[in-house]
Amino acid sequence: MPAFSSTPPDATVSKEPDRLFAQPLAQVPDFAFNEDVVRVFPDMIKRSVPGYPTIVENLGVLAAQFAQPNSVLYDLGSSLGAVTQALRRHVRTDGCRVIAVDNSAAMVERCREYLNGQDSMFQELLPVEVIEGDILALAFQPASVVALNFTLQFIAPDQRTALLSRIRQSLLPGGALILSEKLRFNDAEEHALLTDLHVAFKRANGYSELEIAQKRSAIENVMKPDSLEEHRERLLAAGFSKVVPWFQCLNFASLIALP
Ligand SMILES: C[S@@+](CC[C@H](N)C(=O)[O-])C[C@H]1O[C@@H](n2cnc3c(N)ncnc32)[C@H](O)[C@@H]1O
Ligand SMILES: O=C(O)C(=O)C[C@]1(C(=O)O)C=C[C@@H](O)C=C1
Numbered sequence: 001m002p003a004f005s006s007t008p009p010d011a012t013v014s015k016e017p018d019r020l021f022a023q024p025l026a027q028v029p030d031f032a033f034n035e036d037v038v039r040v041f042p043d044m045i046k047r048s049v050p051g052y053p054t055i056v057e058n059l060g061v062l063a064a065q066f067a068q069p070n071s072v073l074y075d076l077g078s079s080l081g082a083v084t085q086a087l088r089r090h091v092r093t094d095g096c097r098v099i100a101v102d103n104s105a106a107m108v109e110r111c112r113e114y115l116n117g118q119d120s121m122f123q124e125l126l127p128v129e130v131i132e133g134d135i136l137a138l139a140f141q142p143a144s145v146v147a148l149n150f151t152l153q154f155i156a157p158d159q160r161t162a163l164l165s166r167i168r169q170s171l172l173p174g175g176a177l178i179l180s181e182k183l184r185f186n187d188a189e190e191h192a193l194l195t196d197l198h199v200a201f202k203r204a205n206g207y208s209e210l211e212i213a214q215k216r217s218a219i220e221n222v223m224k225p226d227s228l229e230e231h232r233e234r235l236l237a238a239g240f241s242k243v244v245p246w247f248q249c250l251n252f253a254s255l256i257a258l259p
C-alpha cells in the first residue's frame with residue numbers, strides 16, 4: 001500500500017444514493033442514525049457537508065503529526081469508519097491503535113464490515129477496535145489523537161463541556177483533539193449568507209427543494225450547531241490551551257485543539 005494516499009479506496013463502501021427525503025412525508029420524523037440512513041450515509045454526507053472528503057483525508061495527515069508512540073487514537077461518533085480508515089492510511093507511529101465508538105448499532109455493524117474490507121486490501125494497518133457505546137459513558141484511555149468529526153453537534157448542549165473536559169484529561173502531551181462541526185454565526189447577515197450558500201451546495205449536488213426542506217426539519221431538533229466563538233470558549237473552559245481552525249468551507253469547519 002502507498003504510505004500516503006490522496007484518493008482513498010472506497011470500493012467496499014455503499015454507493016446507494018440518498019433519496020430518504022425525496023418523497024413528501026406527512027410528518028417528518030426526527031433524524032436518527034438508523035438502518036435507512038446507514039445504507040445511504042456515504043452519499044448523504046458527501047453531498048451534504050461541503051469539504052467532507054478533504055476534511056476526512058487531511059484528518060489522517062494531521063493525526064500523523066500528533067500521534068504519540070504506544071497510544072490510542074479515538075474516532076468518536078465513527079459512523080461507517082471513514083475517519084478510522086483515514087487514520088489507518090496515514091498514521092505509522094509505533095504501537096498506536098484506533099478505537100472507534102458509535103452508539104448506533106446499524107452504523108457499528110456496517111463499520112466493522114468496511115474495516116474488515118480495509119484489512120483484507122492492505123497490510124500493516126493499525127489495529128482497530130469498534131465499540132458500540134455512548135461516548136458520554138466512555139472510560140477514556142491515554143490518547144494522542146481524538147477525532148470528533150461532526151459528532152459533538154449531536155450531543156446535548158449541556159453535556160458538551162463535560163465530554164470535552166474528559167477528552168482533555170485523556171490527552172497526552174503532544175496530542176490533539178480534532179473537532180469538525182457545522183457552524184452557526186452570531187452575525188445575522190453572515191449566518192444567512194452561509195446558510196443560503198449551503199443550500200446552493202446541496203442543490204448543486206442534486207438535492208431538490210423538498211429534500212432540502214424535509215432534511216432541515218428532520219435535523220433541527222437533534223443537531224444543535226454552535227458558533228466558532230462558542231466552540232473556542234468551551235474548549236478553553238474544558239482545559240485546552242490553544243484552538244486553531246485549520247479548515248472552513250461555507251458553514252462547516254474543523255479545529256485543532258491542543259492540550
Ligand atoms: C454525522 S455522524 C459522524 C460522521 C463520521 N464521524 C464521519 O466522519 O464519517 C455522527 C455520528 O455520531 C454518532 N453519535 C451521536 N451521539 C453519540 C453518542 N452519544 N455516542 C456515540 N456515538 C454517537 C451517531 O450515531 C453518528 O453515527
Ligand atoms: O446540515 C445538514 O443539512 C446536514 O446534512 C449536515 C449533517 C452533518 O453535519 O452531520 C447532518 C446529518 C447527516 O449526518 C449528514 C450531514
